[in-house]
Amino acid sequence: MKHTFNIIGAALFSTLFYKQDLGLNLSLFSLLTILILAINRKDAFSNRVVIIKSLAYLVTGIAVFFYKSNLAITANVVSFFILVGSISEHKASIYVNWLNGCYTTIAAFFHRCYEQFHRKEDTGTKRKIDYIHWLKIIGIPMVVLIIFISLYKNGNPMFNDLISQIDFSFINLQWLLFGLLGYYLLNNISAPIAVYPITALDLSTENTLHKVKEVTAKKLDGEKQLGVVLMSLLNTLITFFLITDVVYVIQQDNLNAMELSNQVHSGVNALIASIVFAIVIILYFFRANLNFYKGNAILKRLTYLWIALNVLLVVVIAFKNYQYIHSFGITYKRIGVNIYLLLTSIGLLTTLIKVYSIKNLWYLLRVNIQTAFVVLIVASLFNWDRVITHYNLNYAKAADMEYLIGLSNNNTFLLKSYSDNNGFNSGDMNKINDKYYDYLRVLSDNSWQEMQYDNITIKE
Amino acid sequence: MKIGNTAIKATLMATVIFWFVLFTEEYSDSMFFWIIPSIIPIFLCCLLAIIFTVCPFFWFSEDSLGNSGIFKRYFPYYAIAVFCVCAFAIWKFNCEVFAIGFFSSAFFTLMQTWVWNSKNDANENL
Numbered sequence: 001m002k003h004t005f006n007i008i009g010a011a012l013f014s015t016l017f018y019k020q021d022l023g024l025n026l027s028l029f030s031l032l033t034i035l036i037l038a039i040n041r042k043d044a045f046s047n048r049v050v051i052i053k054s055l056a057y058l059v060t061g062i063a064v065f066f067y068k069s070n071l072a073i074t075a076n077v078v079s080f081f082i083l084v085g086s087i088s089e090h091k092a093s094i095y096v097n098w099l100n101g102c103y104t105t106i107a108a109f110f111h112r113c114y115e116q117f118h119r120k121e122d123t124g125t126k127r128k129i130d131y132i133h134w135l136k137i138i139g140i141p142m143v144v145l146i147i148f149i150s151l152y153k154n155g156n157p158m159f160n161d162l163i164s165q166i167d168f169s170f171i172n173l174q175w176l177l178f179g180l181l182g183y184y185l186l187n188n189i190s191a192p193i194a195v196y197p198i199t200a201l202d203l204s205t206e207n208t209l210h211k212v213k214e215v216t217a218k219k220l221d222g223e224k225q226l227g228v229v230l231m232s233l234l235n236t237l238i239t240f241f242l243i244t245d246v247v248y249v250i251q252q253d254n255l256n257a258m259e260l261s262n263q264v265h266s267g268v269n270a271l272i273a274s275i276v277f278a279i280v281i282i283l284y285f286f287r288a289n290l291n292f293y294k295g296n297a298i299l300k301r302l303t304y305l306w307i308a309l310n311v312l313l314v315v316v317i318a319f320k321n322y323q324y325i326h327s328f329g330i331t332y333k334r335i336g337v338n339i340y341l342l343l344t345s346i347g348l349l350t351t352l353i354k355v356y357s358i359k360n361l362w363y364l365l366r367v368n369i370q371t372a373f374v375v376l377i378v379a380s381l382f383n384w385d386r387v388i389t390h391y392n393l394n395y396a397k398a399a400d401m402e403y404l405i406g407l408s409n410n411n412t413f414l415l416k417s418y419s420d421n422n423g424f425n426s427g428d429m430n431k432i433n434d435k436y437y438d439y440l441r442v443l444s445d446n447s448w449q450e451m452q453y454d455n456i457t458i459k460e
Numbered sequence: 461m462k463i464g465n466t467a468i469k470a471t472l473m474a475t476v477i478f479w480f481v482l483f484t485e486e487y488s489d490s491m492f493f494w495i496i497p498s499i500i501p502i503f504l505c506c507l508l509a510i511i512f513t514v515c516p517f518f519w520f521s522e523d524s525l526g527n528s529g530i531f532k533r534y535f536p537y538y539a540i541a542v543f544c545v546c547a548f549a550i551w552k553f554n555c556e557v558f559a560i561g562f563f564s565s566a567f568f569t570l571m572q573t574w575v576w577n578s579k580n581d582a583n584e585n586l
Contacts, residue, residue: 107536
């Protein structure tokens with residue numbers, strides 16, 4: 001039964017992807033993958049985490065149909081691996097899920113070959129298949145037959161005519177080969193496997209920190225004193241930096257593009273260094289027994305203050321970035337800065353939780369990577385080209401038309417309707433018209449597998 | 461580890477995959493006469509790939525692990541790394557059929573080589 005589903009799936013795989021660009025096919029493949037996984041591992045789908053990851057995978061597949069952005073395709077591929085990995089072991093961390101998913105997709109067939117051999121050996125029910133014998137019986141006669149046919153064809157014109165009339169052109173061998181690849185892929189994911197020993201190690205690693213061994217109170221006190229001095233100095237420094245930064249932003253009413261750009265970029269660089277230092281220092285001091293030391297209250301308070309001031313730094317940079325966007329429009333880089341600021345804020349929050357609830361490094365790694373995955377999925381659901389174009393044309397003080405025209409086809413209809421209603425200079429109008437008609441041509445050339453949401457919109 | 465035996469089996473497998481992929485692109489009778497001579501370079505490629513990428517895992521690992529333990533510990537990472545290299549190479553050669561044939565046969569053959577090696581260990585213990 002399992003093989004029947006895989007064979008049907010392989011035929012569908014070949015039909016969907018053979019010599020096709022991405023579009024509706026990736027959405028349908030997402031559905032097919034979930035079906036195959038659900039058929040083969042019904043038990044795994046009773047778990048809430050697996051259901052959520054399946055939905056995330058399906059949603060990114062649908063996003064590819066709607067926008068076909070690189071981000072949506074990346075999110076779809078990443079969530080595919082994570083879903084497959086979470087079926088092999090749903091309790092594992094997200095990065096281990098990803099590794100398990102990669103391994104299952106790439107080489108589960110060979111892993112199972114190895115396991116089957118050893119299982120048979122252990123149970124003593126080994127039924128050895130003589131592959132060499134089968135290869136001899138089928139392969140050698142076939143090769144010899146073909147060689148002789150090609151020799152006889154040259155020796156007898158009538159035989160040559162008869163052989164030439166046999167037409168196998170209706171069989172597309174590449175299509176079959178592609179189907180075979182699809183079968184290999186579906187067969188691999190039908191029974192996901194876990195990588196040893198990393199999965200077992202991950203499952204046995206807790207999020208909570210434990211007292212490792214007895215350390216003298218004197219040594220801990222010395223460490224605490226160092227921490228208090230360092231944190232106090234760093235807090236003073238970041239406060240001074242923030243005051244000067246805020247005063248500078250308030251005093252400068254009309255910064256030009258170059259100045260604002262420098263402000264945002266240097267601010268982000270400062271933030272990167274500051275956050276990395278903050279987390280490294282916090283991890284160093286709260287790596288072990290100082291967490292359980294009774295006299296650590298001051299150090300903990302200074303650490304919370306340090307984290308809060310870093311969050312304030314994020315807010316100041318976000319404000320500068322907003323000013324920059326308001327004046328000169330949104331670009332991918334400016335969206336990237338916002339996403340980075342969001343991830344940084346979450347990173348700081350999880351570091352605070354780590355110190356407050358006495359968690360270990362693995363907790364930080366697990367939660368932050370999981371957050372990054374959620375951000376990736378959510379970000380892939382937006383048509384960013386359309387968002388950028390809409391904002392820049394309607395709200396930004398100045399719009400860079402070259403940049404907007406250079407974006408992907410996802411903003412073509414919006415640009416066209418805006419140019420028809422409001423008009424641009426003739427150069428831009430021509431470029432927009434070229435982009436529009438080129439896109440219509442691309443859409444009309446799309447096969448049903450490559451279909452996008454815009455195919456439906458143009459029909460309407 | 462029986463390198464010679466494994467290399468011969470790997471050559472047979474790689475030859476079949478490589479030529480099968482090539483035949484799907486274009487078939488002509490004259491291509492058949494190239495199968496036999498092609499076995500020599502394919503054998504050399506298999507032998508070198510096995511000696512330089514698979515054997516070191518078995519030669520330099522702790523003895524206590526055994527071939528089976530080595531397979532469990534290192535094969536997953538090896539498989540992912542070889543897949544990435546082969547996929548990158550195919551992409552770099554603009555997905556030409558020759559590149560697909562060469563690198564896909566390299567990938568599948570190297571994967572199977574690990575299975576053969578772990579089986580060798582079990583058979584030797586019988």
